[in-house]
Amino acid sequence: MSDSYLTLSFLSPILALILILLLFKRNQKPKLNLPPGKMGWPLVGETIGYLKPYSATTIGDYMEHHIARYGKIFKSSLFGGPAIVSADAGFNRFIFQNEGKLFECSYPRSIAGILGKWSMLVLVGDMHRDMRTISLNFMSNLRLRTSMLKDVEKHTLLVLRSWKENTKFSAQEEAKKFTFNFMAKHIMSMEPEDAETEELKKEYVTFMKGVVSAPLNLPGTAYRRALQSRATILKFIEGKMEGRVQNIKEGNKIERLEEDEDLLNWVLKNSKLTTEQILDLILSLLFAGHETSSVAIALAIYFLPACPPAMQQLREEHTEIARRKKQAGEVELTWDDYKRMEFTHCVVNETLRLGNVVRFLHRKAIKDIQYKGYDIPCGWKVLPVLAAVHLDPSHFDHPQLFHPWRWQNNGSGGRMPNANNYNFMPFGGGTRLCAGSELAKLEMAVFIHHLILNFQWDLAEKDQPFVYPFVDFPKGLPITVQRHF
Numbered sequence: 001m002s003d004s005y006l007t008l009s010f011l012s013p014i015l016a017l018i019l020i021l022l023l024f025k026r027n028q029k030p031k032l033n034l035p036p037g038k039m040g041w042p043l044v045g046e047t048i049g050y051l052k053p054y055s056a057t058t059i060g061d062y063m064e065h066h067i068a069r070y071g072k073i074f075k076s077s078l079f080g081g082p083a084i085v086s087a088d089a090g091f092n093r094f095i096f097q098n099e100g101k102l103f104e105c106s107y108p109r110s111i112a113g114i115l116g117k118w119s120m121l122v123l124v125g126d127m128h129r130d131m132r133t134i135s136l137n138f139m140s141n142l143r144l145r146t147s148m149l150k151d152v153e154k155h156t157l158l159v160l161r162s163w164k165e166n167t168k169f170s171a172q173e174e175a176k177k178f179t180f181n182f183m184a185k186h187i188m189s190m191e192p193e194d195a196e197t198e199e200l201k202k203e204y205v206t207f208m209k210g211v212v213s214a215p216l217n218l219p220g221t222a223y224r225r226a227l228q229s230r231a232t233i234l235k236f237i238e239g240k241m242e243g244r245v246q247n248i249k250e251g252n253k254i255e256r257l258e259e260d261e262d263l264l265n266w267v268l269k270n271s272k273l274t275t276e277q278i279l280d281l282i283l284s285l286l287f288a289g290h291e292t293s294s295v296a297i298a299l300a301i302y303f304l305p306a307c308p309p310a311m312q313q314l315r316e317e318h319t320e321i322a323r324r325k326k327q328a329g330e331v332e333l334t335w336d337d338y339k340r341m342e343f344t345h346c347v348v349n350e351t352l353r354l355g356n357v358v359r360f361l362h363r364k365a366i367k368d369i370q371y372k373g374y375d376i377p378c379g380w381k382v383l384p385v386l387a388a389v390h391l392d393p394s395h396f397d398h399p400q401l402f403h404p405w406r407w408q409n410n411g412s413g414g415r416m417p418n419a420n421n422y423n424f425m426p427f428g429g430g431t432r433l434c435a436g437s438e439l440a441k442l443e444m445a446v447f448i449h450h451l452i453l454n455f456q457w458d459l460a461e462k463d464q465p466f467v468y469p470f471v472d473f474p475k476g477l478p479i480t481v482q483r484h485f
């Protein structure tokens, strides 16, 4: 055997080994710099701890513990998959700004099961854009200033006039009655006194219990009952739709003038949505527009009595508005009156900041993302926690304090100067910013106007808002009222 043959046979296994090592190294992914955190138990991860109920004016033990240990951006395993949780204002903004580019809305499948696959909350891309356009049209500035303002006031008075002095009742139920009646009117021209409205409301209560329950589609569960209610509600809306389609086809005169202006008619005349899509759109708007603002109103009723100077300043503001109206011989509130409710706007902001009606949002990364040195792998859930920013002392002085004055002079003045709007995101942001944010603020301000002018109220029983993760008052916020005059 020649020397070269010997050398070759000796070297070839070594070369092969080097080649294999090189290939292995090439195939190996670079080590990711994931945010700190732990993944918890198999399958459930840390979901049980994350969803454990806690007081709504706090961020809860889970967030407190995790932020203290890992910082404002951490990893975990939640809702059945790996997740990045963010209590960081900058990262939350980054998420909103990159909706559709780096992140996508990604609510758990159970939400789609109950709200429907065409619900705005679960849609992405072009279909979401089309539905959003319809919703924004429905709540346009012009409609807000005209028919909506008028009806918000009418429905507020309808609820408040039914209140009896010195009788304990649930303020949360009353707020729900108001927002439900208002939405049912603007969506399908339904009147609060009608039997069908009451029927629909009853079904809706069962439906809501399922939305907030564990998604177990088994006999006897709240989720199963909610799915049945969903079917009943959709059947009802479909019945209304068929009547309208018939009227439009035959050119019949509509029964009520407002019908021509409601969402159902608008969608039937101006969109190419299928029946299934219209049903889901209507159901999800009823849900989005009713549950959230009613909780926000209940929160204001809860926070205000604990802050007498705010009550006093509100009373002065609204007495002055009422005085001007009387002088001008006006009865109904106008848009100018609404704009004059400056301190009320501070109260509305402060209620939303401290109460955090929507605590966190569901997103997922649709690309591999790098943020401030951290890697966020494609497909991971990303949860921007709005409440954690609103209750962060580095953004809001004494965040647990109900202090509406922090919002005066656009948040740059007053006694608490660092409440800037930049970190205030109760309505989310970017291309999915709440389509009903202006309506919600209008509802809160008009309700407060008539409430403060007419009543003094006290909490009849100790109750406080909890996060389940939907914000709710366990006892329904029982109050008693006394009329001023």
Ligand code: HEM
Residues within 6 Å of the ligand: 105, 120, 121, 132, 135, 285, 286, 288, 289, 290, 292, 293, 296, 357, 358, 361, 362, 426, 427, 428, 429, 431, 432, 433, 434, 435, 436, 437, 439, 440
């Ligand atoms: C205080 C009351 C309210 C709060 C705190 C609130 C909060 C939010 C938040 C945080 C989102 C974003 C969800 C996400 O990005 O995943 C949202 C979306 C939405 N909200 Fe509201 N909301 C309120 C009232 C209303 C009202 C009165 C309506 C009227 C129907 C409404 C309709 C919607 C709709 C249609 C969307 C979906 C927007 C989209 O995906 O483009 N909301 N809301």
